Amino acid sequence: MNHARTRLVMGNWKMHGSLADNAALLGGLVAGAQRAGSAQLAVCVPFPYLAQARQALSGSTVSWGAQDISVHDRGAYTGEVSAAMLADFEVSWVLCGHSERRAMHGESSALVAAKAAAALGAGLTPVVCVGETLSDRDAGDAECVIGDQLEPVLALGAESLSRLVIAYEPVWAIGTGRTATPEQAQAVHAFIRAALTRHGAAQTRILYGGSVKAANASDLFAQPDIDGALVGGASLVAEEFLNIAAAAA
Structure with missing residues (x-):
């Protein structure tokens, strides 16, 4: 990896957590955070727990x-949460277009890019998620699908691209226990890096997400275009998450 790009290990709790469980998890992360070395550590928590995360x-x-x-x-958008509301809780990051949002809530790539722009406008760092399904990959369409997902984000321009993060998550490897091989992951990261470079944003960080755990993290982080990880289930266990962070360090 180009060492100008700081490693980032980010947990996505998805719809998990309670006040009691979170207190123990967040406390464990704070206690062990030095194991991440120079890598950045972050957690993306459900909306009701943003105040708890800030406090902890x-x-x-x-x-x-x-x-x-x-x-x-702002306005009559029941259930929605604005960039300004997130900024009130000193949020640094926001996921945009996670595969579960795209699949279950019908989010288009254009909407995802608009969400990224809203985040940037409030000084937040969007983490834009892209990735292909198993049928896409089996059909040989992975790069085509990811290219289409990236297109409206790339159109935001070099200045915006320099202030966001891309996360590559092969949908077939999320929560399935299947992980893209380091070589498969690197090939897609290189494809994304080339697209970013064409748009003047070669240093934008690209994370890998998809059943990342301590056992496979070192091999993934050894790849030149993998700048960190977006971690799902393993981020709910402090020791496992910190072991991933230590691999990034």
Whole structure:
């Protein structure tokens, strides 16, 4: 990896957590955060727990984020959460276009890019998720699908691209226990890096997500275009998450 790009290990709690469980997990992360070395550590928590995350993590080296954002500033949008609301909780990061949002909520790539723009406008760092399904990969269409997902994001321009993060998550490897081989992951990361480079953003960080765990993290991080990880289930266990962070360090 180009060492100008700081490693980033980010947990996505998805719809997991309780006040009691979170307190133990966040406390464990703060206690062990030094194991990440120079890598950045972050967790994206459900909206109701943003205040708890801020309280537990303020003053530590672990930052916090949200899992979604509205394209709207305010108004009659029941259930939506705006960029300004996230900023109120000193959120650093926000996931945009996670595969579960795309699949279950019908989010288009254009909407995902608009969410990223809303985040950038409030000083938040969007983490734009892209990735192909198993049928896409089996058909040889992975790069075509990811290229289409990236297109409206790339159109935001070099300045915006320099302030966001891309996360590559092969949908077939999320929560299935299947992981793309380091070589498969690197091939897609290189494809994304080339697209970013063409748009003047070669240094934009690209994370790998898809059943990342301590056992496979070192091999993934050894690849030149993998700048960190977006971690699902393993981020709910402090020791496992910190072991992944140590591999990034």
